[in-house]
Amino acid sequence: MATTVMIVDDSLFMRKMLRDILTEEGYEITAEASDGDEAVARYRECRPDLVTLDIVMPNKTGIEALQIIMALNPQARVVMCSAIGQESMTEAAAKAGAKAFILKPFNPELVARTLREVAEG
Amino acid sequence: MDMSQYKSLFLSESREYLKTIADQVVALEQAPAERSAVDALFRGAHSLKGMAASMEYGDVVVVAHSMEDLMARVRDGALCFEAGVADLLLEGVDLIDVMLADVEADRECTPPPGDFAERLRGYTPAPPKKQAPAGEPPAEHPAPQAQPGGEPEKAKEPAGEASGTVRVKTELLDHLINLTGELVTNKHRLLNVAQEVASPALNDAVSETGKLLRALHDEVMKVRLMPFEAICDRFQRSVRSLAKKSGKEINFELSGREIGMDRGMLEQLVDPLNHILRNAVDHGMEESAERAAQGKPPRGTVKLSVSRDRDRISIQVSDDGRGMEPQKMIEAAVAKGVITPEEGALLSPRQALMLSCIPGFSTAKVVTDISGRGVGMDAVNAAIQKLGGTLVIESEPGQGSTFTLRLPMTIAIIHALVVQCGNVKGAVPVTGVLRTVELARHQIETMGKRQMFQLDGEAIPLLSLNRVLGLPLGRFPNGILPLFVTEAKGRRVGIVVDRFLGQHELFVKPFGRPLCKMAGLAGGATLGDGEIVTILDLAGLL
Numbered sequence: 001m002a003t004t005v006m007i008v009d010d011s012l013f014m015r016k017m018l019r020d021i022l023t024e025e026g027y028e029i030t031a032e033a034s035d036g037d038e039a040v041a042r043y044r045e046c047r048p049d050l051v052t053l054d055i056v057m058p059n060k061t062g063i064e065a066l067q068i069i070m071a072l073n074p075q076a077r078v079v080m081c082s083a084i085g086q087e088s089m090t091e092a093a094a095k096a097g098a099k100a101f102i103l104k105p106f107n108p109e110l111v112a113r114t115l116r117e118v119a120e121g
Numbered sequence: 122m123d124m125s126q127y128k129s130l131f132l133s134e135s136r137e138y139l140k141t142i143a144d145q146v147v148a149l150e151q152a153p154a155e156r157s158a159v160d161a162l163f164r165g166a167h168s169l170k171g172m173a174a175s176m177e178y179g180d181v182v183v184v185a186h187s188m189e190d191l192m193a194r195v196r197d198g199a200l201c202f203e204a205g206v207a208d209l210l211l212e213g214v215d216l217i218d219v220m221l222a223d224v225e226a227d228r229e230c231t232p233p234p235g236d237f238a239e240r241l242r243g244y245t246p247a248p249p250k251k252q253a254p255a256g257e258p259p260a261e262h263p264a265p266q267a268q269p270g271g272e273p274e275k276a277k278e279p280a281g282e283a284s285g286t287v288r289v290k291t292e293l294l295d296h297l298i299n300l301t302g303e304l305v306t307n308k309h310r311l312l313n314v315a316q317e318v319a320s321p322a323l324n325d326a327v328s329e330t331g332k333l334l335r336a337l338h339d340e341v342m343k344v345r346l347m348p349f350e351a352i353c354d355r356f357q358r359s360v361r362s363l364a365k366k367s368g369k370e371i372n373f374e375l376s377g378r379e380i381g382m383d384r385g386m387l388e389q390l391v392d393p394l395n396h397i398l399r400n401a402v403d404h405g406m407e408e409s410a411e412r413a414a415q416g417k418p419p420r421g422t423v424k425l426s427v428s429r430d431r432d433r434i435s436i437q438v439s440d441d442g443r444g445m446e447p448q449k450m451i452e453a454a455v456a457k458g459v460i461t462p463e464e465g466a467l468l469s470p471r472q473a474l475m476l477s478c479i480p481g482f483s484t485a486k487v488v489t490d491i492s493g494r495g496v497g498m499d500a501v502n503a504a505i506q507k508l509g510g511t512l513v514i515e516s517e518p519g520q521g522s523t524f525t526l527r528l529p530m531t532i533a534i535i536h537a538l539v540v541q542c543g544n545v546k547g548a549v550p551v552t553g554v555l556r557t558v559e560l561a562r563h564q565i566e567t568m569g570k571r572q573m574f575q576l577d578g579e580a581i582p583l584l585s586l587n588r589v590l591g592l593p594l595g596r597f598p599n600g601i602l603p604l605f606v607t608e609a610k611g612r613r614v615g616i617v618v619d620r621f622l623g624q625h626e627l628f629v630k631p632f633g634r635p636l637c638k639m640a641g642l643a644g645g646a647t648l649g650d651g652e653i654v655t656i657l658d659l660a661g662l663l
Binding site: 010011012013014016017021056057058083104105106108 | 122127130131134160161163164167168170171172174175177
């Protein structure tokens with residue numbers, strides 16, 4: 001069975017790119033969310049194997065959403081998406097339980113490798 | 122990875138972010154401490170940067186990145202949101218807008234001015250003015266803005282891809298309204314046949330078809346509706362930059378942005394509304410000192426409000442500026458030779474204000490000195506009438522002015538009064554008809570060279586539509602002259618025709634060349650019996 005992924009990003013463009021990269025790699029995209037609140041709600045509903053979570057978003061930042069998701073499921077595998085210049089954020093995310101980081105703009109091979117590593121634990 | 126497949130998504134989403142940024146800048150100028158707007162602005166620039174980096178549009182990245190950094194300083198309390206910040210951000214929006222157009226046209230990107238990023242990075246607020254308005258912290262001690270735990274109000278975000286919606290090409294919508302219009306014409310044909318045949322079953326079927334058609338028409342119109350919001354940001358931007366240029370302090374209030382209007386009509390409203398707003402800021406509004414001397418708040422207010430009243434749209438532009446004086450308008454028009462002193466004496470205050478819409482009035486220098494309202498208002502009025510709408514001006518000297526536009530929901534299918542003049546059938550949109558009158562000959566008075574009649578205590582000049590159209594004059598053997606009253610050059614006029622043929626629902630089609638070049642013709646339509654009527658554009662004819 002394919003590994004399920006939820007993609008969270010407030011930009012439709014970014015979600016579409018990630019969806020294309022991950023679908024190509026054989027993942028099944030079971031949910032998408034465009035803000036922090038929606039991310040938490042969708043996570044409760046479909047409990048995907050992996051989550052890619054953007055940091056800068058409306059209605060709860062990625063960090064806030066991450067904290068709630070980790071509280072719901074301490075085993076959750078969440079990969080944060082961040083841009084250059086957000087080092088302070090990545091530290092906070094790591095502390096809150098993020099398993100890895102992928103950097104924007106996305107490098108398809110790097111994204112695929114990072115998710116594979118997180119999925120294989 | 123082939124990124125060209127993402128180009129159109131990049132363009133449409135980037136433009137949504139640019140619009141969000143411009144909207145939030147204007148919002149923040151009104152309420153500089155609004156945390157949710159600060160956050161939304163930061164996110165907008167951040168997302169733009171990320172998308173542009175993915176597409177490898179380096180110049181866009183540079184501009185968006187410096188905007189993001191500037192907003193980060195505001196967000197973190199290192200900088201107050203003030204006019205200088207707003208200017209830089211809007212400059213950035215304009216720069217990116219140009220670059221997106223280049224991307225869209227596959228042209229090489231217009232590079233941003235070399236010092237743009239530098240100016241944003243090095244931006245420091247201007248020293249605070251002596252009298253800082255109460256309640257606003259001085260620039261060097263920004264109030265702590267972060268409110269952890271507080272639920273930030275939902276700021277406006279680009280809509281993204283909502284479920285249950287599809288994007289369709291606008292031509293498809295135009296085809297739909299065309300087909301619906303043709304069906305309406307055909308329904309009238311069927312009605313004519315049904316009358317001849319006198320079959321109850323056919324009558325029933327035709328009347329049922331009529332009901333269905335009305336429902337179809339309503340639905341098609343709904344599909345064509347776009348919220349007024351689609352053109353709002355241009356007004357916010359232009360009022361803001363005009364106020365800045367003229368050194369006036371102005372609050373711009375907008376309401377009714379959610380009201381839907383036909384997209385064809387929206388496009389044609391941009392220029393007229395911009396014109397009215399420009400006049401309000403440039404000429405209607407006093408300088409702060411002058412306002413203060415009159416006991417008014419130093420900051421003037423310009424309002425643009427849109428509302429819907431059943432099947433009509435009402436758009437109001439009002440200001441609390443100096444207003445206009447009818448008497449001075451009359452004096453100016455007489456001085457310019459636009460009207461005679463006698464005509465001037467007959468005008469009501471409301472009619473005097475409408476003088477600004479007469480071609481030729483606008484160029485009168487004396488008017489510009491008094492109120493300056495004349496500039497291009499004739500063009501504005503003509504544009505509104507072309508859309509089947511009306512313009513009413515109200516003003517209270519010292520208190521301000523209000524311009525009210527009333528428009529139909531749609532421009533394609535109209536209700537019109539069909540009249541006969543000689544062998545010509547013409548149609549006048551009912552929106553342009555104040556009332557119809559059947560006048561007995563003895564009610565006509567002659568004043569000088571003009572023929573007039575009395576209506577509600579006002580002497581109204583008469584004009585023959587036959588004469589205007591160059592047709593032989595009507596005879597009226599029974600001594601009754603049918604006429605309709607309309608407004609031209611700010612005055613009511615009675616237009617005499619040979620016969621009224623009733624009110625019809627018409628599907629208007631634009632004329633092709635060379636007919637479209639003729640002044641006074643707004644288009645054509647087919648009646649139920651197959652006959653063609655000309656839609657008359659009264660503003661152009663009279």
